[in-house]
Amino acid sequence: MAPNESHILAQLMAVIEDRKANPPEKSYTTKLFAGGVDKIGGKIMEEAAETVEAAGEPGEEGKDHLIYEAGDLIYHLFVLLCHKEITLPEVEQELARRFGVSGIDEKASRKTND
Ligand SMILES: N=c1c2ncn([C@@H]3O[C@H](COP(=O)(O)OP(=O)(O)OP(=O)(O)O)[C@@H](O)[C@H]3O)c2ncn1[C@@H]1O[C@H](COP(=O)(O)O)[C@@H](O)[C@H]1O
Secondary structure, three states, X not given: OOOOHHHHHHHHHHHHHHHHHOOOOOOHHHHHHHHHHHHHHHHHHHHHHHHHHHHOOXXXXXXXXXXXXXXXHHHHHHHHHHHOOOXXXXXXXXXXXXXXXXXXXXXXXXXXXX
């Protein structure tokens, strides 16, 4: 199936879930699953550092590099979520719950409740 840019996150997660259910031998995702939280988490840390590093690079080239690294980071985060049997709708639900709530107000409410 051809990718649809407006649904690519859901399509990517569907491929990752399929790799987990039907693991092909020749698959990077399969290798990540086999390494568990240690392997996948290690890659997330690596890709997060590369993303932040790219954000410090100037110009169009820096922007392109940041987009590239963000793609790597999102892919590896999705593999970790799938490994822990968390679905994209569950994360979307959490984001929807927070939608419209200022992070500053949310932090202040946590301090009041302490
Ligand atoms: N979106 C991605 C994706 N983004 C990044 N990567 C891989 O993530 C790795 C990034 O890590 P590095 O840059 O450190 O490269 P590396 O040195 O090869 O990695 P390591 O061996 O050190 O783990 C590379 O191997 C990339 O190819 C991805 N691999 C797969 N996908 C998606 O997952 C689908 C299934 O992939 P397979 O499971 O491999 O068939 C693909 O069709 C894509 O849609």
